[in-house]
């Protein structure tokens with residue numbers, strides 16, 4: 117259900133988008149699968165916990181999301197990254213390849229806030245690790261969903277100007293170093309969307325996602341090119357390859 | 363083996379904590395690890411026999427996890443049932459007639475705030491008969507060192523979630539090594555591999571709680 121969401125301009129070119137907690141709720145089936153129960157064969161007690169956790173998401177997710185669009189181009193002589201605004205970002209060749217048709221790039225940040233994390237931590241402390249684990253898993257799914265909702269929104273905004281968007285890519289994936297988070301954050305005002313970066317480039321709140329989306333008349337959302345990548349340690353690729361039809 | 367002891371083992375394997383616990387569905391309303399251990403000790407059953415049966419049960423649930431027959435939630439329920447048993451065995455641990463396998467000091471390294479993976483490992487290692495000291499998240503090397511000083515024969519576990527916090531992990535390994543050259547250190551977390559672990563000078567790497575328990579069993583055997 118793609119729809120244009122309300123957004124406001126925080127400073128020139130930097131937009132904050134209003135995403136409701138209801139937009140990041142996930143279905144029971146998705147949570148069952150993330151916990152390992154792909155065939156829905158799950159103990160009734162765990163089903164009750166899932167219901168309880170999903171009911172809590174609405175009150176505990178304080179979603180905040182935003183983006184900034186800048187001119188961007190892949191430099192022919194420096195294939196391992198792209199120039200965004202006036203900054204060269206070393207995304208690695210995989211992402212640069214996927215963005216080769218981009219004329220602009222949207223840098224984005226989003227978070228579900230600290231509420232779910234705190235709930236999970238409290239449950240562990242109080243001796244209910246199962247519920248704590250379920251809350252943590254649901255929170256991760258909600259954070260990913262927030263990024264997906266923001267991606268769709270940016271797609272619709274761009275479509276209004278006759279432009280298309282690519283997939284979204286994040287530092288830490290496809291050869292783009294996590295350390296580049298600092299460069300990505302430098303495009304935003306301090307503490308934008310309530311997210312800050314620690315010395316070791318960790319986002320706080322933890323349940324946050326950052327990244328970049330290519331924009332252009334000929335940009336396309338396509339399958340991730342995991343089959344062409346040899347990075348064995350990437351768990352996203354492992355999951356992709358396992359689920360890809362043979 | 364005493365039938366009651368066997369039933370306690372089954373409760374641990376299935377994650378049946380006590381009578382009030384609704385899990386697992388097919389054991390609802392039955393006595394659990396808590397009540398049965400109490401009964402067994404009252405009847406004069408050897409505490410060590412109960413502990414061994416439960417440790418064997420934890421090994422079985424770990425194997426099922428390895429075969430994808432059960433998932434983290436079942437493992438956590440088993441660890442909780444095990445905890446219910448060890449609560450009853452506490453006086454025997456204190457008197458020395460029953461012993462923990464050793465002390466495992468675990469923490470998420472400085473600069474990293476992720477605790478879920480570390481918590482799961484900590485729960486499961488404890489459930490397998492180790493005394494666990496959980497130092498929390500964002501743990502500076504000095505804090506690990508202080509804890510090791512108190513338990514010089516311990517094994518250390520370090521957790522990290524991002525490649526950027528692996529730097530802090532390496533530093534922690536080095537600082538610990540400089541003071542305690544022969545201490546065993548195991549590392550884990552999503553971005554790690556055996557290669558990275560070896561490079562930073564850790565003794566071992568495990569990708570999940572079950573792997574951690576297996577590694578701990580192996581070094582215990584070797585020592």
Ligand code: B12
Pocket residue numbers: 256257259260286287288289290294317318319320321322323324325326327349350351352476478479480482483519520521522523524525526548549550551552553567568569570571573574
């Ligand atoms: C869910 C998820 C998220 C969630 C939150 C994760 C969380 N932990 O809170 C969200 C969507 C928010 C997220 C965001 C990001 N993520 Co992420 N995420 C994942 C994913 C898919 C699962 C992580 C998880 O929660 N697993 C469940 C927990 C229980 O597992 P765990 O913490 O790994 O712990 C287990 C083992 O590692 C082990 N273990 C852990 N500690 C220890 C210690 C010892 C001693 C031992 C023996 C074992 C052990 O046992 C645990 C239980 O099984 C992983 C990929 C994967 N499959 O692992 C990527 C992953 C961790 N993410 C990654 C990245 C890059 C990011 C982002 C930087 C992306 C971005 N730019 O936005 C951000 C960073 C967020 C931040 N705060 O800075 C990378 C990290 C690698 C790297 N390049 O640094 C991974 C590995 C994906 C990849 N590229 O392969 N992520």
